[in-house]
Amino acid sequence: MSDGIYIVDVDLGERCYPIIIGPGVMKEPSNLLPYCSEDQVMIVTNETVAPLYLDQLKQTLQGVEVHVTLLPDGEEHKSLQTAETIFDHLLEVPCDRTTTLIALGGGVVGDIAGFVAGCYQRGIDFIQIPTTLLSQVDSSVGGKTGVNHSMGKNMIGLFHQPKCVIADTEVLSTLPARELSAGLAEVIKYGLISDSAFFSWLEAHIEGVLNLESDLVTYAIERSCRTKGEVVAADEREGGQRALLNLGHTFGHAIEAAEGYGVHLHGEAVAMGTMLAADLSFRLGWLESEEVARIANLYQRAGLPVIPPQELTAEDYLRLMAVDKKVKKGVIRLILLKKIGEAEIVSDYTTAQLKATLDSFSKT
Amino acid sequence: MSDGIYIVDVDLGERCYPIIIGPGVMKEPSNLLPYCSEDQVMIVTNETVAPLYLDQLKQTLQGVEVHVTLLPDGEEHKSLQTAETIFDHLLEVPCDRTTTLIALGGGVVGDIAGFVAGCYQRGIDFIQIPTTLLSQVDSSVGGKTGVNHSMGKNMIGLFHQPKCVIADTEVLSTLPARELSAGLAEVIKYGLISDSAFFSWLEAHIEGVLNLESDLVTYAIERSCRTKGEVVAADEREGGQRALLNLGHTFGHAIEAAEGYGVHLHGEAVAMGTMLAADLSFRLGWLESEEVARIANLYQRAGLPVIPPQELTAEDYLRLMAVDKKVKKGVIRLILLKKIGEAEIVSDYTTAQLKATLDSFSKT
Incomplete structure (x- = not known):
């Protein structure tokens, strides 16, 4: 650490890589150039981020041959068709196996660009420069890449680890407040699943983080990335514990799918989904009601919704959750909370218990 | 080995898998069922192979829930669009992460299906049942998967190792003679790059292999798969020696691209491409002219062309070879022969030498 810059190493053996976190880290050539070995890069970004950064x-990349693929902004463009436009451009240049792909943008840009990097000529190097809080603490770390299919999110994708992740906290100043809050949903998640001290720290400092006080934001990102990096290093391909990172996601994906993607931000859906998981955890006798209230309170202070759309019925949830990647032999595996700071993968709840939770949040 | 059945293990640590070779091995449930753990499979095959097998x-899969995706036949369908039809079907069923995908067909089916298996929900298990000699000795082994782009072959793909490969020699009886010959181009390649004794064995037995004498065919496949498996195990992601397997391919791809895919079979293009590589090896003072003649002779006895299309100019080759995945910093790396049984990756030939070879095969 120097001048408030943190480096978190994700320990994946020969695919080990650093996450460089702090104000202005994108401006420092030495953070990027070592990963552009052959001096040719393709930057993938979108119409919103490009004018800004x-x-x-x-x-920063002076002296390097730079090509740019500009994508339209929005989750609805996270498709195989959009990926194809990047493949087309790579071949038009033409770029070979030694080109480095750089993803400059939020989770959608990072996921598509990572997928393309993983597939182009069977895999080229790539660098993640996440420009949203959500992507800085979540999607840019861990190597999950992919695109959506009309029948489900992230159904087409692969594991492809970046060579480095550049989380520049200065870029958060141009992020809409709602997106900052959505990112905090994942930050809070790390506290919930494995780090009760961090959860308490967030309870003490959430307003300062929302106000982008540099030291607080950098610390929140560093601690989030450290937790994510440890989980990923222990279970790169999600055979086991990595699934804990999906707290709130199975419910959340169902909410997003039911409403149509884009009504709620992903982080907002995760917050609401986590409230469903917390409710079920409470019904199983794990979480105390006071803990459920603490979670709801922190979400609300972070500017996040805690009550799922009431028009969704239990049947809607069950149908939409059935296509989720975490389904095993027809049983929906859920991530539930034993307490704040400890999560577990659960398959042995009863349908009645799950339905009770879903019904309690539904109007019909 | 029992009853003329051979098993070659490809040693990739935790991704180790067997290649089961011999007459009738597709009919034996114990060769397949252990790899269909969750009792749901998606068979991907094509219109030509389906009626036969x-x-x-x-x-063989009795007791397993079987779904089938039928693809049109032909290299021109080895595209992202065809891959999408398989993704669509997997989601319609719906199949989850525990479904096993089985590729039943030649190299095109195996490459597309392997790519889909590698990308569907970030990777599901798959089994290769290659039904051509070419795919039995080459594309089904080693985990290379992918689809073509209009601007180049196999430009979109990834490494995804199968759980097992079933090389049933009985299926070769329905293979057109021309395709059998095309497969022999790759068999001969293993002799050329690393196994001069096998090359001599092929010189002694090529007619018997062409006549599908069971013991000879099984042995030729076993020895080919053993060489390929060893090379792949030593260099899974083609950082170095695996590139030797591309003998004749850089020239061959240029021929295929110039003519339009489908004019010559891949194996035929490889044979012609290898003759170009042999010619350049001779010009560099490595191969003896007598060795070049032995190679041409064996190809011809195997029913393969040895003279590239004369209308291709040196400029055509150089332009088409420039987009090849083996290009590094603008220099085309070639696989050349030190002698029969020993190949080398070469970048330090002169353009004049390469042009001399290309011109000598060109009419213009």
Whole structure:
């Protein structure tokens, strides 16, 4: 650490890589150039982020041959068709196996670009420069890449680890407040699943983080990435414990799918989904009601919704959750909370218990 | 080995898998069922192979829930669009992460199906049942998967190792003679790059192999798979020696691209491409002219072409070879022969030498 810069190493053996976190880290050539070995890069970004940060990034990459693929903004473009436009451009240039792909943007850009990097000529190097809080603490770390299918999110994808992740906290100043809050849903998640001290720290500092006080934001990102990095290093391909990172996601994906993607932000859906998981955890006798209230309270202070759309019925949830990747032999595995700071993968709840939770949040 | 059945293990640590070779191995449930752990499979096959072997395979899979995706036949369908039809079907069923995908067909089916298996929900298990000699000795072994792009072959793909490979020699009886010959191009390649004794064995037995004498065919496949498995195990992701397997391929791909895919079979293009590589090896003072003649002679006895299309100019080759995945910093790396049984990756030939070879095969 120097000048408030943190480096978190994700320990994946020969695919080990650093996450460089702090204000202005995107401006420092030595954070990027060592990973552009053959001096040719393809930056993948979108129409919203490019006007804000593309010139800055090009400045950092002086001396490197830079190509840019500009994507439309929005989750609805996270498709195989959009991936194809990047493949087309890579071949038009043409780029070979030694080109480095750089994802400059939020989770959608990072997921598509990572997928393309994983598939282009059977895999090329890539660098993640996440420009949202959500992608800085979650999607840019861990190597999950992919695109959506009309029948489900992230159904087409693969594991492809980046060479490094550049989490520049200065870029958060241009992030809409609602997206900052959505990112905090994942930050809070790390506290919930494995780090009760961090959860308490967030209870003490959430307003300061929302106000983008540099030291607080950098610390929150560093601690989130450290937890995620440890979980990923222990279970890269999600055979076991990595699934804990999906707290709130199975419910959340169902909410997003029911409403149509884009009504709620992913982080908002995760917050609401986590409230469903917390409710079921309470019904199983694990969480105390006071803990459920603490979770709801922290979400609300972070600007996040805690009550799922009431028009969704239990049947809606069950149908939509059945296509989730965490389904095993027809049984929906859920991530539930033993207490704040401890999560567990659960398959042995009863349908009646699950339905009771779903019904309690439904109007019909 | 029992009853003329061979098993070659590809040693990739935790991703180790067997290649089961011999007459009738597709009919034996114990060769397949251990890899269909959750009793749901998606067979991907094509319109040509399905009428011949789909019922037989279903018979072997009794007790398993079987779904089938039927693809049109032909390299021109080895595209992202065809892959999408398989994704669609997997989601319609719906199949989850525990479904096993089975590729029943030649290299095109195996490459597309392997790619889909590698990407569906970030990777599901798959089994290769190659039904051509070419795919039995080459594409089904080693985990390379992918689809073509209009601007180049296999430009979109990834490494995804199968759980097992079933090389049933009985299926070769329905293979057109021309395709059998095309497969022999790759068999001969293993002799050329690392196994001069095998090359001599092929010189002694090539007619018997062409006549599908069971012991000879099984042995030729076993020895080919053993060489390929060893090379792959030593260099799974083609950082170095695995590139030797591409002998004749860089030239061959250029021929295929220039003519339009489908004019010559892949194996035929490899044979012609290898003759170009042999010619350049001779010009570099490595191969003896007598060795070049032995190679041409064996190809011809195997029913393969040895003279590339004369209308291709040196410029055509150089332009088409420039997009090849083996290009590094603009220099085309070639696989050349030190002698029969020893190949090398070469970048330090001169353009004049390469042009001399290309011109000598060109009319213009």
